[in-house]
Amino acid sequence: MTDRSKFELLVGKYFIATFPHWDGRVEAVIDDGHYLVRFDPGNDGSPEAFAVVALDDMVRAGREDEEEGPAHWLFFDTADDRAKFRAWMEAPEDPNKPRVVPMRRY
Numbered sequence: 001m002t003d004r005s006k007f008e009l010l011v012g013k014y015f016i017a018t019f020p021h022w023d024g025r026v027e028a029v030i031d032d033g034h035y036l037v038r039f040d041p042g043n044d045g046s047p048e049a050f051a052v053v054a055l056d057d058m059v060r061a062g063r064e065d066e067e068e069g070p071a072h073w074l075f076f077d078t079a080d081d082r083a084k085f086r087a088w089m090e091a092p093e094d095p096n097k098p099r100v101v102p103m104r105r106y
Helices: 003-010 055-059 079-090
Strands: 014-016 023-031 034-039 049-054 074-076
Touching: 003 023, 014 079, 034 055, 049 055, 074 079
Parallel strands: none
Antiparallel strands: 014 023, 014 074, 023 034, 034 049
């Protein structure tokens, strides 16, 4: 595996970004530490947007504790997988069944 192909592993992945609280897709590698991402239109009416994001911001590398900043992004192979995860987090099938509750809103 070449160095470039290691960085391309995230290209095409769908994500939930904890900050700026948007969903989207990784579109391309810019360089060793940056990616071009496409944010989906927001629930607040904000339009689709493209941004260059540092890998460190996606994975929160070097973070000492949970209070230092937003959590890492969550990555999925398909938009359907992302939707299933979000549905699972927000509405359990059985109200008596325990579920994982995020400490932070995404």
